[in-house]
Amino acid sequence: MLRIVLIGLGNVGKAFVKVLLAKAGELAKLGYEPCVVGALASRGGVVGDGCLSNKLLAELADKGLYGATEVRSIELGDLISLNPDVAVVAIPPSYRTGEPNLSMYRELVRNRVSVVTADKTGLALAYQELVGEARARGVYLGFTATVMAGTPALPLLRGLRGRSIDSITGVLNATSNYVLTLVEGGLPMIDAVKRAVEEKIAEPDPSIDLGGLDAAAKAVIMANTVGLPVSLRNVEVQSLLNLNEAYIRDAVRRGVRVKQVASIDLAKGRVSVKPMEVPAGGVLGSVSGNYNTLIIRLRDGNEITLIGPTGPAGATAEVMFSDLLEYVELRLMMGKG
Incomplete structure (x- = not known):
């Protein structure tokens, strides 16, 4: 029993x-x-x-x-x-x-x-x-x-512990994806956040997602899994809520997209979560909806990409x-x- x-x-x-x-x-x-x-x-x-x-x-x-x-x-x-x-x-x-x-x-x-x-x-x-x-x-x-x-991100990382990982980069928060896509389409940030809450994509307090804490917590767990001892208190976190809406829309016209990107640099021992411009057609730029993605760069020059859904419940x-x-x-x- x-x-x-x-x-x-x-x-x-x-x-x-x-x-x-x-x-x-x-x-x-x-x-x-x-x-x-x-x-x-x-x-x-x-x-x-x-x-x-x-x-x-x-x-x-x-x-x-x-x-x-x-x-x-x-x-x-x-x-x-x-x-x-x-x-x-x-x-x-x-x-x-x-x-x-x-x-x-x-x-x-x-x-x-x-x-x-x-x-x-x-x-x-x-x-x-x-x-x-x-x-x-x-x-x-x-x-x-x-x-x-x-999507089995942690089992994949555990399977790579015998290899030398240089860095891990990812888009790890679906709420931020959704809100940024609405802003790109012309909706004001405040209305985009309100819609995400109404549609139950975001929590009643969406600041944990949009402020970067959710993605930072995930990054900390991944970093520790591959041998980098770090705490949430050590992560550099920047919020999406301070971004200029015109900047987000202009990025699309320039062929890039603004995404909330989590970065783990194993060599330097640094973890960060912040808004970044990424190529619109690239792995990070194309992820949308409730999908997340990881790019794992190995020191031998190879890369492993993982894309998959996060949730629902x-x-x-x-x-x-x-x-x-x-x-x-x-x-x-x-x-x-």
């Missing part, structure tokens, strides 16, 4: 419950029947004497905790007291202070609870600490969904389930089945 606790029941959290219900048989085939023992969100949580029923899980997948039966006031410690094997985390980021996210990850790892997460906060602010502590305590951290969610949840499968497979390999 695999004892699971759920933390966060927004769009991604609800989508994960749907995936878990649909794919439970894949875990059962490996000898780990999934058992959700508790769930926690901003307005409370649910715990059971044993596994939560599929009926209750279906309610959580549909409406989160709203309308779900047996909701009560609980805290993270209540979930940890249930002795879960793994916590599946899908909560909003908190880059400016790190809290409560960072303390939550520390408490889970300290109590030897493995983690599968789509939230970038902890790793963006304290990657080396959390990964080091997880290794010391034999805890699994699965965070494939934190970068390019629906269903794809992100499926990637999180892939991490859950990896966790189970690792347990089996280590003889902990």
Whole structure:
């Protein structure tokens, strides 16, 4: 049996419950029947004497905790007291202070609870600490969904750790892509941002995306994955919101496009996210919609390009389930089945 606790029941959290219900048989085939023992969100949580029923899980997948039966006031410690094997985390980021996210990850790892997460906060602010502590305590951290969610960017980078990487450049935020495209078409920046929020492409507070923090957090996780120890606090970040609209439109007439570009320079140990002009027909200039792209330059002169979708919530949840499968497979390999 695999004892699971759920933390966060927004769009991604609800989508994960749907995936878990649909794919439970894949875990059962490996000898780990999934058992959700508790769930926690901003307005409370649910715990059971044993596994939560599929009926209750279906309610959580549909409406989160709203309308779900047996909701009560609980805290993270209540979930940890249930002795879960793994916590599946899908909560909003908190880059400016790190809290409560960072303390939550520390408490889970300290109590030897493995983690599968789509939230970038902890790793963006304290990657080396959390990964080091997880290794010391034999805890699994699965965070494939934190970068390019629906496209396996981090597995690719892990596969390149034996090679010498010179730099990584990418367009990593779909909201910024969308807003810049609207401005290119003549819409004022303020109206473009408003439309992105109305169409649920951007969060109610779009400054995390347009200000560059989301892309910076992804860049930090990628940099650490390939051996560059850096924190979000070390990244040079410039916002799109200060750009002149006429400049964005004039760039198109000159055959270039303004994009929010994340850059990782392994040789110089620098990470930045800022608006840059890129060729309109190039890899970075042609990416649009919910697609992201990476260009990985190797020191032998070769390049690897990755282009793919980031999300939506269903794809992100499926990637999180892939991490859950990896966790189970690792347990089996280590003889902990």
